[in-house]
Amino acid sequence: MSSPHILILGAPGAGKGTQSANIVDEFGVEHVTTGDALRSNKEMDISDMDFEYDTPGEYMDAGDLVPDAVVNAIVEEALSSADGYVLDGYPRNLEQAEELADMTDLDLVLYLDVDRSELVDRLTGRRVCDDCGANFHVKYSQPEEEGICDECGGELVQREDDxxxxxxxxxxVFEENTLPVVEYYEGTDEFVAVDGEQAPDEVWSDVKAAIEAVTE
Known part of the structure; x- marks a missing residue:
């Protein structure tokens, strides 16, 4: 199996983005996220679904949530055109997990397991350059000069959502909506929990080993 179908799960701050990027680089699969899929399909015609708007972009422009049925259709389209993928950010609830089962067969479900207190430290410690958007962290990825971006010299700020x-x-929100999704997959043959509190390279070593086990 040269192009695995991988679902990666984890709370905000667990490191899904970092490990997804590693998976894409190492295994040559596509990184499918709901945000990217929505942005690439903003003009998709959904008039036959009888919703308020006729395209996903109209929901996004209005600042409204895109209906689940539309998100499901967009994810299905993105997965169907990918030879292999790592799916990140979907499913967010049990209903979407059941929809995903009808869309595709998963080879591996990775869960990055991180304690809540560690997640809070990671999320609140993030600092972003106000000018170029580069990311730093007060504990894990410090700039050379405190409060100053290494890339452009801009001011590092804490975003409102951090x-x-x-x-x-x-x-x-994750524990209420998405943790049941983790429990939905737990106990299946495809499910592998990885200790996400390790150093990033150690997490990657475990992730890579889990993928190689299903691609042999």
Missing amino acids: TAEAAENRLD
Whole structure:
């Protein structure tokens, strides 16, 4: 199996983006996220679905949530055109997990397991350059000069969604909606839990080994 179908799960701050990028580089699969899929299909004709708007882009422009049925259709389209993929950010709830089972067969479900207190530290410690958008962290990826971007010299700021209150809210939403998705897959042959509190290269070593086990 040269092009595996991989689902990666984990709370905000667990490292899904970092490990997904590693998987794409190592195994040559596509990184499919709901955000990217929605952006690439903004003009998709959904008039036959009898919703308020006729394209996903109209929901996004209005700042409204795109209906689940539309998200499902877009993800299905993205997966059907990918030879292999790592799916990140979907499914977010049990209903979407059941839809995904009808769309595709998964070879591996990776769960990056990180304690809540560690997740809060990771999320609240992130700093972003106000000018170029480069990411740093007060503990894990410090700039050479405190508060100053290494890339362009801009000011490093804490985004509103990285405050302690926002981080706790994001994790509450994950535990309520998406943790049941983890439990849905747990116990299946495809499910592998990885200790996400290890150093990133150690996490990657475990992730890579899990993928190689299903691609042999």
